[in-house]
Amino acid sequence: MKKIRTYLIMLCALCTIGAQSQNIGRPERSNPGNLLKNFQTPPKGYGEVPFYWWMGDTLTREHLLGHLEILKNKGISSLQVNYAHSDKGGKSWGLTFKSKPEIFSEEWWDLFGWFMKEANKRGMTVSLSDYTLGVGQEQFVDEALAEHPEITGHELRMEKLYAQGKVEWKLAENPLSVVAYKMNADSTLLESSATDLTSKIKDKKLEWNSPEGTWAIVHIYTIKKDPSYDPMHPLSGKTYVKHFFQKFEDRFPEDSKNGLNFFFSDELNFQLGNLIWNDYFQQEFIKRKGYDIVPRLAALYEDLGDLTPKYRLDYNDVMVSLSEENFFKPVYDWHEERGLIYGCDHGGRGLDVTEFGDYFRTQKWNQGPGCDQSHLQKNVIKNKVASSIAHMYERPRTWLEGFYGSGWNTSSAMLADAIFTNFVQGQNLLSLHGLYYSTPGGWWEWAPPCNHFRMPYWEDMDKLLACTERLSYLLSQGYHRADVALLYPVEPVIAGNGKGAVNCAFETGRALYADGIDFDFMDYQSLARAEIKGNELHVSGERFKVLIIPAMQTIQSKSLQKAIEFKKAGGLVICIDIRPDATETGRNDVNIQTLASQLSITPKAEVIKQIRAEIIPDFFVENAKNPNVMHRKIGKLDVYAIYNIKKGSNCFFRAKGGVSLWNPWNGQSQELKVLKTDENGTYLSAPLNETDVQIFVFDPDKTAETGSTPAQKLTRSILIEGEWNVQVIPTLDNRWGDYHWPASNGLLGAEIRAVNYSNQADADIKQIAWNKQSVGYGAVFKWMKALATPLTKEELLTNNELPWEDYDFSWRWGVEGDYGHQGYHGLKTEMYDDFIRMGKIEDVFTELRRVEDPAGKHYYFSTSVIANKSGNYKILSGTKKPVEAYLNGKTLDIHAENAFLNKGENQLILHYEGAGTTYFLFKDKELQDAFDKEVLKERPISMKWNGDLSVLPMTPYPDCQKMLYEIKTAPGANQLAFAAYAENIKVWTADKKLKCKKGVTRADLATSFEIDLGKNNPYGTTVYMEVEPAIAGRNGGAMFPYPIQQACGSGIMTLGDWGEKPGLENFSGGMEYTKEIEISNLQTNEKCYLNLGDVCSSASIWINEKEVATRLIGPWIIDISEYVKTGKNQIKVIVYNTAYNHYLSIPTMYRKKQSSGILGPVSIDFMN
Secondary structure: HHHHHHHHHHHHHHHHHHHOOOOOOOOOOOOOOOHHHHHHOOOOOOEOOOOEEOOOOOOOOHHHHHHHHHHOOOOEEEEEEOOOOOOOOOOOOOOOOOOOOOOOOOHHHHHHHHHHHHHOOOOOOEEEEEOOOOOOOOOOHHHHHHHHHOOOOOEEEEEEEEEOOOEEEEEEOOOOEEEEEEOOOOOEEEEEEEEEOOOHHOOOOOEEOOOOOEEEEEEEEEOOOOOOOOOOOOHHHHHHHHHHHHHHHHOOOOOHHHEEEOOEEEOOOOOOOOOOOOOOOHHHHHHOOOOOOHHHHHHOOOOOOOOHHHHHHHHHHHHHHHHHHOOOOOOOHHHHHOOOOEEEEEOOOOOOOOHHHHHHHHHHOOOOOOEEEEHHOOOOHHEEEEEEEHHOOOOOOOEEEEEOOOOOOHHHHHHHHHHHHHHHHOOOEEEEEEEOOOOOHHEOOOOOOOOOOOOOHHHHHHHHHHHHHHHHOOOOEEEEEEOOEEOOOOOHHHOOOOHHHHHHHHHHHHHHHHOOOOOOEOOHHHHHHEEEEOOOEEEEEEOOOEEEEOOOOOOOHHHHHHHHHHOOOOOOEEEEEEOOEEEEEEEHHHHHHHHHOOOOOOHHHHHHHHHHHHOOOOOOOOOOOOOOOEEEEEOOOOEEEOOOOOOOOOEOOOOOOEEEEEEEOOOOEEEEOOOOOOOOEEEEEEOOOOOOOOEEEEEEOOEEOOOOOOOOOOEEEEEOOOOEEEEEEOEEEEOOOOOOOOOOOOOEEEEEEEEEEOOOOOOOOHHHHOEEEEOOEEEEEEEEEEOOOOOOOHHHHOOOOOOOOOEEEEEOEEEOOOOOOOOOOOOOOOOOOEEEEEEEEEEEEEEEEEEEEEOEEEEEEEEEEEEEEEEEEEEEEEOOOOEEEEEEEEOOOOOOEEEEEEEEEEEEEEEOOEEEEOOOEEEOOOHOOOHHHHHHHHOOOOOOOOEOOOOOOOOOOOOOOOEEEEEEEOEEEEEEEEEEEEEEEEEEEEEEEEEEEEEEEEEOOOOOEEEEOOOOOOOOOOEEEEEEOOOOOHHHHHHHHOOEEEEOOOOOEEEOOHHHOOOOOOOOOEEEEEEEEEEEOOOOOOOEEEEEEOOOOOEEEOOEEEEEEEEOOOOOOOEEEOOOOOOOEEEEEEEEEOOOOHHHHOOOOOOOOOEEEEEEOOEEEEEE
C-alpha cells in the first residue's frame, strides 16, 4: 500500500509539472513531422525575444498596451523585460536606474502581472532579465544574501616569504595552510621538502628556524568578499531560484503557466575569482579525490614540480563540480521542469575558457547557451562555443543577443546580414538588444538602436522577423553535422600553460570556418562520453571524423586515451604543434608520454591541407571568401544552409537525393536540378545571391534531376533617369514623446532643424554670405578661447581688434554636440545647467569631460546684459568662478550676490582660468518665481534657465533690430508652421510675397506662425524671412525654439540620398516614389527585372498598382515579368530609411553616416 501511495504521489507531481510545462520553442530531434509545413508556419517559440528596456519614463498601462498592439503579429515570441544601470554606486558598474514604479514593489508586481496577461492575449510570453540585479546591486541577490549570509563567498589568497635561518613573520590572516619549501636552483619549489609550519604559529605570528639553504614560506588564507555569492554553497542555487524565478510563479500561479518563458542571465558575476573556498570544500575534495588539498594549496600559485598540474586540475574539478551541482544545475532544473527556455550571455562569451572555472561545463546548464554579438559582429568563435555547448548536451536552442551599439544608422540590410551570418554560424534564437519603453525626445538610449518601431523600416520589419522565425525553427531541428571536433582548451589554462592552446584553438577555428569546414568545440566530458563507431566519434547525435588537439600541453588522460582509440579506429586525430605532456596525474608520467607518442604532430599551417587530403568534405565551394555553412540532419533529410556565397558558385555537398530550395522569406520550396552526382555526393550551382540564406534540402527517397539552368543573358536595358514624383510618408509616432519632448499627437513629418541666417537685414539677398545654424542655438556671448597669456583690463575694454568669436548655445540643450555627463551606453535624459564650457572635450564614454587645452588656459566671454529698468539684480554663478569680471567698464566683485544694472544694455566681460564648466547670469528678483508653464514641460531635457522669466537676456548683438533667414523646403512643401521669438515677420520667395499668419504668444514671447506656400511647389522652394525680434538674445537659430514643420504634398525629386536634399536632411520615415515608363516590344520569352541599384533601407515595389515584392536587403533586383506590359507602366517604390536622419540633431554617440532612399542607378533589365 505504501508503494502505491508513493507511486500516486509521484504521478501527481509529474502531472503538476506537466500542467506547467510549456515545451515551447523546443526542437524535434529525430521525427520533426511535417518539416516543410512547420517551416512555412513555425510553431510557437521560434520568434524573436527582444530586450524590452523598461526605462526612460513612468511605466503606464496605456503606454505598455500601445506597445503590445504595435508588436503583436510581428514574429515576436516573448518580451524580456530589462533594466539598465547608472554609472554610480553598486558593485557591478552602477546601481539599477530607479523606475516608476520601482522594480519589485507591490505596484510593479501588479503591473507585471497585468502586462503578462495582456502579452499572452497577443501570443507573447514575458520574462525578466537579471541584468543589473546581481551581487551588490541592492536587488534580489542582496536580498538572498541577507537571508543566508553564509552564501557570501571567500577567495583564496597567497603571501610568500623567502627565508634563511630565523623567521619571525606576522601573518595577514589566520592561515589555511603555511608550508615551507626548499628552493631549487631554478627558483622552483621542491615539493618533497614541504614542511607544515601550522604548529609554529601563535596569534597570527610565525616563528621558525629554517634549515640550511633558501626556503620559501607560502601562506594560504581566505578572505571574505563582501558582497559576493558563492556558487559552491549548497544553498546557492535554491536561494537564487527562490528570490528570483520562483517569485514570479508564486505571484502568478496560474497566469505564469503560459505567460512566462525565456528568462535570461546576462553577464552573471559572483564577484569572485576562480580560486574560492568555503567550509565544505576540504571535505568534499577529500571525498571526491581521495586526498587533502589543503597542504598542497601552494600548488595553485607556485610550481611544486611534476604534480602541480594534478593539484590544479583536481582543485578546479571539485570547484566546478560543486558550482554545477549547487548553483547552475538547480537553476537549469527549475526551468526544465516547467518546459521553459533559459538563456545566457556572460562576460567571457566563451573566449575566457575558465570563466566560472570551466565555461563549457557550467554553461551547459542553460536551455539556450548563448553570447552577444555587439556592433553587428560575426564572431565565429563566440558562436561556435555557444552552439557547441548546445550540440554536445542537446540543449534546445542557441541564444543570440544582437546587436547592441550598432547605432541609429543600422539599416535593414546591415541587420539582416548580421542575423543571417550568425544564424548560419550556429545561432537559432534571436534577441535584438534594442526595444525601448521610452526615448524621451530621443534622449534615452542603451547601446542603441531600438531595432523595432523606432526605426522607420519597422513598416516592413515583419518580413525580416518572419524570415528569422523560419530560420530559427529549421536550424533548431534535428542534429548538427560537422566533421571536425576541436578540443576546448580548458585544462592547459588551469594548469598554467594555456595561452598558446587558446590562441591555437581559436585561430584554427577561424581558419577552418573561413575555408568552409564547419566544426564544433568539444569539452573533455563530451569526448569521454563519445562512442567510437567505425571511424567516427558519436556524441549527443553528433558525428565527427576529425579530432583536433590544439597545442595543449595539458589534457585529461581520458581525452588522450580516447584520441588514441579514435586514431586506431581510423579517425583523423590532429595534434597541432606539440604533444600533451601533462594530465590530471601530473607531468612526466611515463604512461602518458607513451600514449602521447602515438600522436603525430601537425603544424598549424598544415591543418586544413591535412583535412582536405584525408576527408571527403561535407561541403565545398570554389573561390568563395568566408563562406558560412550549417548542416543539420533532420530525420532522413540533410539540410544545408549557406550564406555569403555568390550566385552561380559551384558547390559540393556530401549528401544525396532529390534537392529542393527552401525560401525563408516566404516559406516556399522549389525542386532544383543538380550539375552532377557521384559516389561522394552532389554538385550544384548556387541559385541565389550572397545576401540570401540558401537552404538546400536533400531527400534520399527522391532522385536528383541532373541538368543546368541556362544562364540568363542581358538583351537590353532601359536606364531610368531624371525626376520621380515623390510623397513624404511620416512614420515616427510622437504620442509618447519618443522623438520630441514633451509628447504630442501625430507623426513627425519632414522638419527643418537648421536655418541660414544673417544680421545684415538691409543687404541684397543675392550678396549675403549666409551662416547655417541649428534651430534653438544662437550666440549669447562672444569669446576668446584657450589663450596662453592673460589680457590686461585696458586691452579688454579698448582693443577692438581682439579675436572674439561667437559663443553659441541653446537655453534648452546647452552647447551643441556637448551632452556632458550621461552614463553608460548613450543618452540618459540628463541636462546640465553649465552653459559656459571651457577646454578640450575628452570622451570618457560615460561623459564628455572638459580638460585642459594645450593652447592655453585663459578664456574670455563678452556680452550685453539687457535690463528693463535700472536697479539691483541678482547674480548667479556656478561653482567655477571667473578670476575677474567687468560690468560696464568697471571691475565686478566676483563674489558679489547683486549688481547694479542700467536700463538697456550693460556690457559684461568674464575671464576664466583653466578648463571646466560653469554658468553666469543675472536674474530679476521681482520675477523670482515666474516661469513659462509650457516651457517647464520640456524638463528634464532642458537647462533649468529655460522658461525662467526672471533670467535677463544676454546678447553680443544688442543693436540687431532685424534678422534675415533663408529656409529651403522639401519637395511638395505647401505650408510651414513654427514658433519664433518674433514681433513681426515678412515672408517672400523669389517670385512672390507670402502671408505669415500670427498665432498665440507665450509668456516667454515665443509666438506661433503659419506660412501658406501654395500648392505649386513640387521641387520645393526657398523662403526668405525678415524678422523683428520680440526679445533680445535670440540670434541666429535661437530665433526658432523648435523645428520648423513642413506640410508636404506631392513633389518631384531626382534619385539619391534624400538626406542631402533641402528640407529632408532630418527626415526619418518613408518616401513614395512613382514614375511612368514606356516599354516597347515586350517579348514573351523575356524576363523583366527592375534594378534599383542601391537602396536604404527597405523597399516595397508596386507595378501598375499591383504589389510585387518587399526587400530589406540587396540585391535590389526584382522580377517584374508578370506585372509589366507593352506600353505605359507605372513603377511605385515605397522606401523607409533609418532613424539616422532624425538623430542628426540629437547628440548621440551612436550614429554614423547613412544614406536614405533610392540611391540608384535604376534600370529595367531584360533577360532571355
